[in-house]
Amino acid sequence: MAILLDKNENPFEMSLEIKKAVMEEISRLFFSRYPDPDYRILREKLGALAGLPGDVVIPGNGGDEILWMVFSCFVRPGDTVLGFSPTFSEYYRLAELFGARFTTVPIGLEGDEPDFNFSLFLETIEREKPTVVLLDTPNNPTGKTLPVPFLNEVLSSAGNSIVLIDEAYGEFASETYLESIRGKKVPPGAIVLKTLSKAWGLAGIRLGWAYCGSVSLDKMKKARSPFNVNIFSRTVAEIVLDHPGEARSSSIRIKELREYVRNRINGMKGWRAFNGQGNFLLLSIPRPEDCVRSAAGEQFAFKYMDLTPGIKETRSWIRLTIGREDEMEEALRFFASL
Numbered sequence: 001m002a003i004l005l006d007k008n009e010n011p012f013e014m015s016l017e018i019k020k021a022v023m024e025e026i027s028r029l030f031f032s033r034y035p036d037p038d039y040r041i042l043r044e045k046l047g048a049l050a051g052l053p054g055d056v057v058i059p060g061n062g063g064d065e066i067l068w069m070v071f072s073c074f075v076r077p078g079d080t081v082l083g084f085s086p087t088f089s090e091y092y093r094l095a096e097l098f099g100a101r102f103t104t105v106p107i108g109l110e111g112d113e114p115d116f117n118f119s120l121f122l123e124t125i126e127r128e129k130p131t132v133v134l135l136d137t138p139n140n141p142t143g144k145t146l147p148v149p150f151l152n153e154v155l156s157s158a159g160n161s162i163v164l165i166d167e168a169y170g171e172f173a174s175e176t177y178l179e180s181i182r183g184k185k186v187p188p189g190a191i192v193l194k195t196l197s198k199a200w201g202l203a204g205i206r207l208g209w210a211y212c213g214s215v216s217l218d219k220m221k222k223a224r225s226p227f228n229v230n231i232f233s234r235t236v237a238e239i240v241l242d243h244p245g246e247a248r249s250s251s252i253r254i255k256e257l258r259e260y261v262r263n264r265i266n267g268m269k270g271w272r273a274f275n276g277q278g279n280f281l282l283l284s285i286p287r288p289e290d291c292v293r294s295a296a297g298e299q300f301a302f303k304y305m306d307l308t309p310g311i312k313e314t315r316s317w318i319r320l321t322i323g324r325e326d327e328m329e330e331a332l333r334f335f336a337s338l
């Protein structure tokens, strides 16, 4: 069996008990009917997760569809979109597709830990006046979180721009923006993106959502097609959201494993793992050609990253998803054998 450590999926499948409850509920559904286009129950449950009203929630077919809606509402050809680089690959793809100029502030990767130039980022907002600012925190692929005070500064300097705070991996981090606004209001220009694909282990059902501030809420409502979440995904989500214990315990397990793997990697000569806060680690590896060649033979799937050109010459990078304990032992054994 292949060991899939390339897509930041959660390796822990939901329990059979919950699966059975889902199947029973699905057998009661009318497949001939459209879903309730308001998704009221689902939105309320998603709102409650963050201590926010269901009214500010926009559900999507994965976080990817939320990103699509943000671009279709706010990005026109020639607009500037701003983010750090490297970042989530979809941001580059959508910027290109929508004809935007994606201005990026590079993350320094030469040192022991990734270096985010916050003041340069704020200066770039002032200078470039982007229509949308895209910030994934934890950042994919470095795993670093952006401090809440920095995100608040971005929101206050961004004026009328939309600031998308992408917390797809928030459950694995020690600090989140969403927690800082629990029980308050989403700031007017902010959109916070979330997904069931990572900590909740439901990448296959494609369920993501956004908590929208007042600047974007009405536009995002209009951009969403009426039945964008199918009845199966909605049913799974509504049941699973009533059992948050499973996601919580698998996140704890993944975080513990992440620390274990990071320490092991950092003990290997020529290897380095950043102190990431997602369900993955960015590794700098000594002999990338050997790794690529042998991994295919051993049926490992890793994500090989092409990062900043200057750095590519001196180091090469793998983004390693944290899998199950046995998968991690296999991967460590493989790395040590290179």
Ligand SMILES: Cc1ncc(COP(=O)(O)O)c(C=O)c1O
Binding pocket: 007, 008, 061, 062, 063, 064, 065, 088, 136, 140, 166, 168, 194, 195, 196, 197, 203, 206, 207, 208
């Ligand atoms: C930073 C980030 N945001 C959003 C997503 C979208 O996730 P999904 O479409 O599975 O909800 C991903 C997926 O890998 C991601 O890495």
